[in-house]
Amino acid sequence: MRNLTKDIVDRGEIYEFPLVSPDGDRFIVFDGNRRVTCLKLLDEPRRAPTVELQAFFREQRERWKDAFPKSVQCQVELDRDRIDEILYRRHTGTQSGVGQSTWDDRIKATFVARTGKGGGPSIADEIEKRLAEAQRLPSRRKIPRSTMNRLLSAEPLRAQVGVSMKGGRFEFIKDEDASLNALARIANDLATRVVVLGDIWDLEGKKRYLKVLQDDGVLPAPGPEYSQKQTKSAPAHSPMKSATVRPTARPIPSVRSTLIPHKDFGLIWPGRLQRHHQIWEELQFHLDLKKHSNAISVLLRVLVELSLENYIREAGVSVHENDKLAMRLEKASTHLLKLGKINEKQMDVVRKFKQGEKLISADTLNKYVHSANFAPSPEHLMSIWDSLADVIVLFLTA
16 A cells, blocks of 8 residues: 555556445445545545554655645446446456456455355355245245345355355255245345345345344254255165275375364354454464464464454443453353353353463463463463364354
């Protein structure tokens, strides 16, 4: 953004119009956020987050040759589906000549998760097919497929209504009749415009709508998931063929090298959890337990606290401002226990977290940060993570 600012100042303009949509008396920027932010900071350098950046933007503003603009020409679009089509063509690759530049993998994945766009099968098409077979389609109106795809754009959201699209294959993962009832309600709400695109534009909107369905008793009952791919066990008398073991060029390590195992925890990341997401990825993919144990110990402490505060805020858990980490953790976990999201065995682990002499305790996490003599080991770090992983994930999905 420093380089972009210098370029804007040198040229005295921006070459591409930001893509915006009106929101009351303001505008939401959908493409061109960096350009707009640079202009805002040039207009008022004190808005920059650090003294160093404030000085930088003051210096660049002084280099502006003519009168500084108070407005900027934009491409204004009212239809959010059209905005997505524009973004899709601009940033998800050349599309055989249709598209433009490519976003990096993370931004592209975020866009696909939000909108449901991509090269794979359409969840809306599959749902429409199943509802038609069950004679549960809305009677007069068509299902707005793009809105359905957006609502069920990620596996954790699909799981709440009892379906999955893992591996590009549609399947019911909970009771089929209950899932069909939920899908029929969703299809009717979308077709009759009880719920429109703006209601489920972002993750928070999707979660609010699914919460309404849950409160109305529409969603399948929570419980273990199953897969249609699962097969019955072989009879006891049937002979078992021994598997052929073929050597590979590169053996797969049997011991995990990062704190968070390399598996899908079913998390979806709203914008307000951006830092939580970055810390999670560092702990799951980038920091090696043997090489970076000190960095991991500090980030683990930060992740525990940030995820806990997210749950307290989003779930409305009553805590006192003077409560320490262990007490806040116990109160939030008690809230999860009352909701049936954890069991007594998991709650016992949290209760022991207040006992300072225990290895897995708040005192241990604090020593990782503040003690000059308390060195973390990979084994200790993994023990703490394995004990708290379930509640941390639940804290992040609030």
